[in-house]
Amino acid sequence: MxxxxxxxSVLTGLGALGVASCVxxxxxxxxxxxAAAEAFDLSALERADGGRLxxxxxxxxxxxxxxxxxxxxxxxxxxxxxxxxxxxxxxVQAGEERLxxxxxxTAADLVPHAPVTEPAVGGSLSVEALMKGAxxxxxxxxxxxxxxxxxxxxxxxxxxxSLGDRxxxxxxxxxxxxxxxxxxxxxxxxxxxxxxHRLLVDPATPLAPESxxxxxxxxxxxxxxxxxxxxxxxAGWTVAHKTGTGGYGPTNDIGVLYPPTGAPxxxxxxxxxxxxxxxxxxDAVIAEATRLALAAxxxx
Numbered sequence: 001m002x003x004x005x006x007x008x009s010v011l012t013g014l015g016a017l018g019v020a021s022c023v024x025x026x027x028x029x030x031x032x033x034x035a036a037a038e039a040f041d042l043s044a045l046e047r048a049d050g051g052r053l054x055x056x057x058x059x060x061x062x063x064x065x066x067x068x069x070x071x072x073x074x075x076x077x078x079x080x081x082x083x084x085x086x087x088x089x090x091x092v093q094a095g096e097e098r099l100x101x102x103x104x105x106t107a108a109d110l111v112p113h114a115p116v117t118e119p120a121v122g123g124s125l126s127v128e129a130l131m132k133g134a135x136x137x138x139x140x141x142x143x144x145x146x147x148x149x150x151x152x153x154x155x156x157x158x159x160x161x162s163l164g165d166r167x168x169x170x171x172x173x174x175x176x177x178x179x180x181x182x183x184x185x186x187x188x189x190x191x192x193x194x195x196x197h198r199l200l201v202d203p204a205t206p207l208a209p210e211s212x213x214x215x216x217x218x219x220x221x222x223x224x225x226x227x228x229x230x231x232x233x234x235a236g237w238t239v240a241h242k243t244g245t246g247g248y249g250p251t252n253d254i255g256v257l258y259p260p261t262g263a264p265x266x267x268x269x270x271x272x273x274x275x276x277x278x279x280x281x282x283d284a285v286i287a288e289a290t291r292l293a294l295a296a297x298x299x300x
Contacts, residue, residue, distance in 0.1 A: 037190075040066035040293065045285050051249065051273035053285060056193040057293035060201050061263030065193075066293050073186040074270035076168075077178050077244030079254050080156075080185075081134040081143050082219065086199050087159040088131055088146055089211035099128040103149065109141045111175050117141040135218040135242060140174035147173060162206070163198045165191045178246045192254050192268035200240070200256050201264065216240045219255060227283035228253035229267055232290025234300060236260045249273040251282035257294075265299060 042053050054069040091097040102124040105117050116133030117125065118141075125133075130146050133139040147156060157170040168191055171177065171184040178185075199205050205212060219240035228251070230239045241255025250272050257265045267290055273282045294300045 036063065037065040037067040037070065040068050040296065042068040042289055042292070045289060049273060049277050049281050049285050051271055051277060051282070051285070053272075053289065054189040054268075054270040055289050055293070056189040056266070056268045057290070057297065058193050058197065058266040059263065059297045059299065060197065060266060062297070064297060066296055067190065068289075070190040070193075071188050073183055073188055074252070074272055075178065075180050075185055075246060075250050076187045076192070076270070077246050077250050077252055078138045078140075078143075079187075079192070079242050079244035079252050079270075080170075080177075081138060082215070082242035082254070083159070083195060083199075084143055084146055084156065085131045085135050085215055085218070086207060086211075087156060088127065088150065089208070089215065090159070090206050091150060092127075093208050093211060097127060097149065099126065099131075101127050103127065103130065103145055105141070105145075109145060111140050111144065113138065113140045113175070114142075115139055117145070132218055135215070136222045136224075138224060138243065144173045160195070163195050165195055167191050168195075178250070180246075180248075180250075187270075189268040189270055192270070193266050196254060196256060196266050196268065201266065216256075225253050225283070227280065228286040229255055229257065229269065229290055231283070231287035233257050233294065234259075248275050249277065249282070251279070251286065253286050257290075259299065262299075265294065265297065267293070 042055055046053050054072050054074050056070050057066045088097060092099055104124045105120040107121050110118055115137050116139040130142040134142040134146060147153065153170045160168045168187045169183055169185055199207055200212065219242060220238060225241065225243035228243060229241050233239060238258040239255055241253055244252035252270045254268045257267060269286045269289060271282055271285050
C-alpha cells in the first residue's frame with residue numbers, strides 16, 4: 001500500500017478504527033496474561049537467517065495471542081520513541097507540558113541520525129515537532145530532548161510502570177541505548193504488545209482522543225520499515241507502527257494493523273539478527289512472521 005492510501009484510511013476511518021472513541025481513565029497496573037497465549041513456532045525463520053526472533057500477534061477481536069519467545073528480552077532501539085511520544089502526550093494532558101513550547105536546538109544536542117533537529121540548530125522546535133520527528137523519522141536528538149524535557153530517564157521508566165509494565169528497562173539516552181549490554185534498555189515482546197494495547201486499543205487508554213489520533217497518524221505516516229510489518233499485511237490494510245534498528249543486527253517493528261473491516265491486530269516483532277545477515281533479509285523475517293501469523297489467525 002502507498003503512504004497516501006494509509007494516511008487517507010486513518011484520517012477518514014477514525015471511527016471505524018476506534019481512534020476517536022477512547023475514554024481517559026487512570027491506568028490500573030497489570031501484567032500481560034500469558035495463559036491466553038498460543039505457542040507459534042517461528043524456529044524455521046530463525047534457522048534460515050541465524051538470528052533470535054521475539055514475536056507476539058494479538059487479534060483484538062478474538063483475543064487470540066500467538067507468541068514466540070514472548071517473555072525473552074530484546075534491545076528495543078527506536079521502538080521506544082512511540083512510547084516516549086505517548087508519555088509526552090500524557091504530560092500535556094496533565095498540564096505539565098505544552099505542545100507549542102519551543103525548545104532550543106544547539107550543535108551540542110546533535111547525535112547521529114538527526115533529520116529534523118540538525119536543520120534547526122541555532123533555532124528551536126516545538127515539543128510537538130520533536131514528538132513528530134521522533135515517531136515518524138526516528139530523530140535521535142529529538143528523543144533525547146523529549147526525555148530531558150520530562151526530567152530524564154526515571155519519568156520514562158515510571159510511565160511504563162503506570163501501564164502495568166514492571167519489566168521494561170530504561171537506562172540510557174540515544175544512541176547508547178541501542179548497544180546490547182545485559183538487560184539495559186530491553187523489553188519483552190509480550191510487554192510491548194500489552195503496552196500497545198493499553199495505549200491504542202483499550203477503551204481505558206490514558207491518551208485523550210485527540211492525542212491518540214495524532215499519535216496514530218504519525219505512526220501511519222512514518223516512511224520507515226517499508227519491508228517489515230507493512231510488507232506482511234494483505235492489500236488494503238493500514239499499518240500504524242514504529243521501527244527500531246541497531247547497526248549490529250537488531251531489527252524491530254511494533255504496531256497496530258488495521259484491516260479494512262474488523263478488529264485490529266497488534267504485532268510486536270523484535271529480531272536480533274547476526275552481523276552477517278543483510279538488512280533485506282532481516283526485514284523479510286519480520287514480514288514473513290507477520291504473514292504467517294495473520295494466516296494462522298484467519299486474518300490473511
